[in-house]
Amino acid sequence: MKIFISADMEGISGVATNQQLKTNSEYQRFRKLMTADVNAAIEGAFAGGATEVVVADGHGNMSNILIEEMDPRARLVSGNNRIMCQLEGLNESFDGIMFVGHHGREGGSELAVISHTLAGICVNEMKINGQVVGETEMNTLVAGSFGVPAVFISGDDAYVKEVQETLPNVYGAVTKRAVDRFAAELLHPEAVRKEIREKAALAVKNARSFEAVTVDGPVTFEIEFKGSQQAQMTTTLPTVELIGPKKIRFTCDDIVTAYKHMWGCVIIAMTATNGVLGSVNA
DSSP, X not given: OEEEEEEOSTTSTTOOSTHHHHSHHHXXXXXXXXXXXXXXXXXXXXXXXXXXXXXXXXXXXXXXXXXXXXXXXXXXXXXSOOTTGGGTTOOTTOSEEEEEXXXXXXXXOSSSTTOOSSOTTTEEEEEETTEEOOHHHHHHHHXXXXXXXXXXXXXXXXXXXXXXXXXXXXXXXXXXXXXXXXXXEEOOHHHHHHHHHHHHHHHHHTGGGOOXXXXXXXXXXXXXXXXXXXXXXXXXXXXXXXXXXXXXXXXXXXXXHHHHHHHHHHHHHHHHTTOXXXXXXX
């Protein structure tokens, strides 16, 4: 039984504001809390029957989890030059995917804590074949192309509710009660980790009863950016069509190719936010 964990930071225990993830002293605290939440999921996975666990650090620079404090039974994908973004390392050999510490999508619940879709600096909304998606839903479709079902999520209650609207059977561990985008009623980290361990164990124990969620090709992405300059610069890719001042569209043969294409567009858009050569002296 092989389990893949995609780990984010906004939905972990203790987080209520963006500054906690940006101010260095606070960020160092929450790296430890993120690692501890991930460890609870790893422990639960092995208790549920996993024989192998791979964790992909998926927040920010994707180098947040403290390897020296991580459960030694698992392996960690760390670093940010990744073609497959939050799913680097996932393939057909896995039996289930878990999303630890994830968050609501941009434009979803007004309560979801630090809600955004992949890159808050540039993405306003994403659609796959006309359906609005957040990170978890999008990543679930990509995992489904490998035959890997989503079995577990953890994050604030608004996020869990949002995801379970499309994945009603996924096990969800609530880490906090969402009050506002930058406020939450926090549960103690030890209580959160207990629930993560218990729900993760049940999810893995029942992993083979889940079906992978798939989408047939061709796959069309529509991305609405926050700035027109972000959308415009993605059209340097000849496959990208500008369909509004801030909105683009492209179509690929399959979801994995489309996911890579989306990630390339987001990288360009992030870079274009303040001008692609804004900090370069000739």
